[in-house]
Amino acid sequence: MTAAEAAADRRPPARVLTVAGSDSGGGAGIQADLKTMLALGAHGMSVVTAVTAQNSLGVHGAWELPVEAIRAQFQAVVDDIGVQAVKTGMLSSAAVTAAVAELLTGSAAVRNVPVVVDPVAVSKHGDPLLDPGALEVVRSRLLPAATVVTPNLDEVTQLTGIVVTGEADLRTAARAVLAYGPRWALIKGGHLPDTAEAVDLLSDGEHEHWYRAPRHGNRHTHGTGCTLASALASYLALGHDMPAAVGLAKDYVTGAVAAGFALGAGIGPVDHGWRQR
Template sequence: MTAGRMVAACTIAGSDSGGGAGIQADLKTFVELGVFGLTVVTAVTAQNTREVRAAWPLPPEAVRTQIETVAEGFAIGAWKTGMLGNAATVRAVAESLPEGAISVIDPVMVSTSGHRLLEEDAISDLVEVLMPRASVVTPNIPEAEVLAGMRIEGVEGMAAAGWRILDLGAGAVVVKGGHLPGGEAVDILVEREGEMKVSGERYHYAVHGSGCCFSAALTACLARGMALRESFCAAREFIDTAIREAVGDAGEVRVVNPGGRFIYRR
């Protein structure tokens, strides 16, 4: 990083009161990767690792005004979206993102605990209005199945879904394979130049916030000027550590630990 020059990234997402996902996880990730984090809050949630008890979306105009304000005040290297909640917010984000901006769209639909975070009637707006603006889309397996309109079985199915989603207009697609059963965890990057697979250890426990953390790491790397494939590999290495060092009491869902820093336990 050049001395005196700020490298900034902005997350457009919901606030997680439990601190493990959403804007809180994004900011922790940005800090670990040396990027100044900006925020646009789309919703306030009452949640912990086990449940989303309630969610209160902000008015679309509040989301739009936040985007316009930070865009005017900072040179933002990359943008990321997470929980958008409803169709009106999806459209507000798509209309407000600066033209030509690097953007990572994490199509958050359902929380780890099963709470819907994107209304069903908003999916068509996500596909038709926002995804064509995306530099990269980062669905997990259930999200990729919805977007691609197909059942995913195995790594070959992940790649096939990635190509279908790419045809919807995104610049590139990362299909995250953590939901697939079996051996190693495989993520696949699909871009018009071809595919790239990265494998890593599969950890046999549930982790809250891993999707947010990965897409935030990818956003931070792109904001720093790294190429897409380099960013993909770096983000995958980062999330591997964050999952391996996830924290939480035995028997409960663990919380992703960006950077793998030691967290004091009594």
Template structure:
């Protein structure tokens, strides 16, 4: 852990910082709310959850999923925020236009979002790493038009950038074009992740707030086991935001967290293993 300062942890018996993940479950335990909650716990935060869908998946892919009723998703958010309170929230798999609209309405009512008291990070999960579609085509417009303007930050990977903006990111120039296109959809900040930009020997992420670009680069980890990397990054970002970090600092913190998790990733089943935030308790990488 040399050179990397972790977040402060509450003393025993005192209430930790609270965060909320609004996302689907992963029965294989590598991504979704399971990845989020691992990161929250290992960073010393209390995790609250609004489940949007139950997936049937393992290390080889998603074979099915069941959506949760939109009213139930909204009720989970409302019940948690009314009683427990949260410092920040993130979205993951939202599955349908109806669920997205329910999340937008309830987050706005609960003060979650760029103009509220609790920052909101939108990880626009459109497809799994195996190529399985996790968001209906009809919901993409709802994601762009209704959820993005509520977001403090959006964090798409390059496949999601292509689906959302139509821009194929292949180099630094197209990455900047994509960041501008994402920002124009309404979030306060846009992050174009470069983990899938294989033409680079490093991992270049680009953050944009409409005025300036912030470039965040890190070593590329050579591993086939990167399941849940996007979820883990967004979870670490809101963990830092809930502690009062500015957005660029929160993203830089999360990028280091994920890089170390990738370095510690392990095989699981016959397919892709997960990012491993357990490096936090098993030793430095």
């Protein structure tokens, strides 16, 4: 068999589609998602929802793509290549959020694949990435389409009004998020104050799975949420069940945070290639 014939017979890796915004600094968004997917052995594909001018100091501008362009990117991928998991990130507006929710629920090609929703609303630097008017569309249309939602504590408050101040509040947060219709909620407790561990809770309303990892003092954590969500989508596409996929994704992101590096004059990114290095 020739090399060309062998390549033609080779099965493709797991295929994961990210629907998110572009981070020109390369630490978060589409760029972080694709780096994560590659590091974990998946083939990453993308639907760009917005373009940001962004660096280690913050977001200096953002431009939303037309809904028609978002739909065209999505259909081009799922109709020809197919997907085994979808991850959503920055959706920026009510119109884009509604269009993405419609694509996720109306496309036969993704109806039975896991959907990981990272309800991105604010950047690491505190810059808004979601219009206030889009929150209700997230609650009413996007979350019901999700297999799992991965909010941090600030996003929990924005979605539900619940302020998490301690580990016990993670249960309350999970119940409130699940009330909007996703199958699972992964409440990320990384922002809990005065804890030696980063504690996360995965719940489907009946079963709880707790995940703990040492808290690292590294300040270079840009892209943590994007990285966790895209790692979770990758492991689901690779065939792991939800609790196992969350554990593997948390292990990966914990190593990426520990290896985060300075870049520019502000907050640097996590290291998506830490295992290879």
